[in-house]
Amino acid sequence: xxxxxxxxxxxxxxxxxxxxxxxxxxxxxxxxxxxxxxxxxxxxxxxxxxxxxxxxxxxxxxxxxxxxxxxxxxxxxxxxxxxxxxxxxxxxxxxxxxxxxxxxxxxxxxxxxxx
Amino acid sequence: xxxxxxxxxxxxxxxxxxxxxxxxxxxxxxxxxxxxxxxxxxxxxxxxxxxxxxxxxxxxxxxxxxxxxxxxxxxxxxxxxxxxxxxxxxxxxxxxxxxxxxxxxxxxxxxx
Numbered sequence: 151x152x153x154x155x156x157x158x159x160x161x162x163x164x165x166x167x168x169x170x171x172x173x174x175x176x177x178x179x180x181x182x183x184x185x186x187x188x189x190x191x192x193x194x195x196x197x198x199x200x201x202x203x204x205x206x207x208x209x210x211x212x213x214x215x216x217x218x219x220x221x222x223x224x225x226x227x228x229x230x231x232x233x234x235x236x237x238x239x240x241x242x243x244x245x246x247x248x249x250x251x252x253x254x255x256x257x258x259x260x261x262x263x264x265x
Numbered sequence: 266x267x268x269x270x271x272x273x274x275x276x277x278x279x280x281x282x283x284x285x286x287x288x289x290x291x292x293x294x295x296x297x298x299x300x301x302x303x304x305x306x307x308x309x310x311x312x313x314x315x316x317x318x319x320x321x322x323x324x325x326x327x328x329x330x331x332x333x334x335x336x337x338x339x340x341x342x343x344x345x346x347x348x349x350x351x352x353x354x355x356x357x358x359x360x361x362x363x364x365x366x367x368x369x370x371x372x373x374x375x376x377x
Binding site: 181183185191192193194195198200206208209240242246253254255256257258259 | 299301308309310311314350352360363364365366367368369370
């Protein structure tokens with residue numbers, strides 16, 4: 151298993167540009183999520199999904215869109231990049247088993263700089 | 266969303282036990298208590314989780330108070346590799362409560 155993969159690893163954007171951060175998992179996990187981590191800070195939840203076709207907002211959703219057309223993929227779209235979106239972005243996945251709560255697996259992160 | 270409160274930082278000597286506390290007074294009956302840690306320049310990694318009973322695994326132990334309003338992560342013998350930020354998170358098991366919300370965590374410094 152590759153686990154959770156993220157592309158690209160690094161990205162530099164200009165203000166106003168749009169782009170999509172890719173996230174894929176091969177563990178057949180229902181739950182997937184996106185976090186951002188600013189320097190010296192904790193992780194903040196952007197969006198999450200509990201299955202294909204189902205997404206919901208986290209703590210800091212503004213400026214980001216997500217979709218979940220398959221179980222494996224959960225891309226994060228930046229609509230119009232701003233310097234405030236400079237951060238490290240982590241994707242994560244976990245199973246959802248009724249009556250229990252399971253380990254979340256994280257990808258290696260995407261380091262995004264917006265100039 | 267139920268919140269957790271952790272000390273900002275703690276220090277420990279190498280090879281001594283470390284007790285990392287977490288308060289979660291608004292925990293609901295179906296919330297699991299999860300602990301993750303983040304080593305420098307890496308993504309978070311799972312440490313342990315539990316519901317009501319104390320839990321042990323190869324990395325750590327989790328002691329849960331009887332009223333479930335607090336918990337303690339125990340590293341039995343801290344090593345330099347355990348220096349990290351440790352996050353205590355509540356995760357629900359019903360629709361609308363599955364999301365993991367990370368707090369600010371406890372930065373653990375291990376002294377040689």
